[in-house]
Amino acid sequence: MIVVVGTGAAALGAVWKLSQQGVPPAEILLLEKSRALGGRLASRWLGKEAHPTPYSKRFDHGAPYFSLPPELQACLHAHQLRHHFKTLPLPVVKLDVQGRITDETSTHITTEELYYCDGGNNAFFKDAFAGYSIRFDFKASHLREANGTLWIGDGSEEIAAAKVILTMPAPQAMELLRTLEPTTQLTLPINSLSEVRYQKALVLLCAMSRKTFEAAPVFKDFFAAESANGKCEIALICRERLKRLPEAFEDEEPFTVRMSPEFSGQHYDADESTVIERIRAHLCAAFGIDVKLLYANVKKWRYALCENPQVVSQSSHILKLAGDYVSNVSGGAAEKAGTVGAAFMSGCRAAEL
Incomplete structure (x- = not known):
């Protein structure tokens, strides 16, 4: 064995x-x-008490998208798993130095072809x-x-x-x-x-209303937004709605928000309500509006990214x-x-x- x-x-x-x-x-x-x-790629669920809809409470809080090296592509084809992966339907854009999403940042941050798991990471690992x-x-x-x-x-x-x-x-x-x-x-x-040294990460699983999102004075045709220079408190914002059946989300716009190693290290042991409010403040800056969260939950990664x-x-x-x-x-x-x-x-x- x-x-x-x-x-x-x-x-x-x-x-x-x-x-x-x-x-x-x-x-x-x-x-x-x-x-x-799935390990650090696993999907996570918010409790039913937070939100009862079976689809929209599921979030990919690890890597929301990634490149596929040739060896992994061969594995996917050999096991008839390639259908789980789709190229990003919208670009990955940059957050500016103030952590804002603007029209000027609406360009791909990488020339690599990037993929996501259609329906979420867990469905892929179950098949794999x-x-x-x-x-x-x-x-x-x-x-x-x-x-x-x-x-x-x-x-x-x-x-x-x-x-x-x-x-x-x-x-x-x-x-x-x-x-x-x-x-x-x-x-x-x-x-x-x-x-071996690792960076910590705090990840917020949350949602705002679709009406609030549509009213935000920012570029909206993006799959995710990343910190371009590593200096923003927000490292990544990913739109979970685009990974699953849109009708499952009704009037919600759900996000996975990963914070910078610096922010995560400073607030790792803080109580959840404090962390949520501080991340919400950064989301307000990113979207240029007062973001009111329909629900929110913080996940902690002690070993998020290997540095060396x-x-x-x-x-x-x-x-x-x-x-x-x-x-x-x-x-x-x-x-x-x-x-x-x-x-x-x-x-x-x-x-x-």
Whole structure:
């Protein structure tokens, strides 16, 4: 049995590479600590008490859009998953230095072709991992080695594995690796992992009325707006309405709003109502109106973006690491840190038999 810990982009790369090498789904087990697929790409729901509409309360609060490297495109075509991805229907625009959306900023910020998951990220991951055994709510807490076999446990049971691929963020992987007995013959890259640094992120899932949005004196034909220079308190505003059936939103204009690393670090431990009000003030500046939110919820990313990917020693054939923090050491062109493509490719490399 090969065990893959996590169900995000790196896990998808690992499963894809294993399938290419002839490993059947029956010999692969995915362990997921939460109840949803996708890792940091997972969709999140607002509670029914906040808003009862089944479609509009679902938000992609990780990467709302991304490029697709050739290897990922091959995976999508091979597994008939390409239909989940569509090119952005409207441009990604810039927020000016004051964090405002204006006509002058209505240009693409990148020449790359960008894609989003039609209907949201979760629908894609459900299809991508269909046919594989997945254990949800499995919070891996320890590893041990015995006679060339790895055992991974959650405190109540252990699972034997011929190979384990860890795809969680570096601090969580390091915590798990430290549970291995000191006498183990495995070479553990603890030092490399301890050097990895992450940016925090606060993400607001919210909606204003369509009437309010239409009245805003700003350029409106955009899919998302990003901080062009990294100096805005808002890093990204994405229109979730454009990803799903418009009629599901009725009179709402829902947004995912990701704040800058600086803002997120300063307000990470603040109470939710304070964070919502401070983000709302920045939205008022961005749209040039008094934004009244119909509902709002703050999500926290402690490990949002890896700042300094590391070359990680992977000498053990039974324990591998994957994620956007693992540098490309295969000799090819390195992927941009923190991207879906980087995570996917690291999973592919970790799964090489």
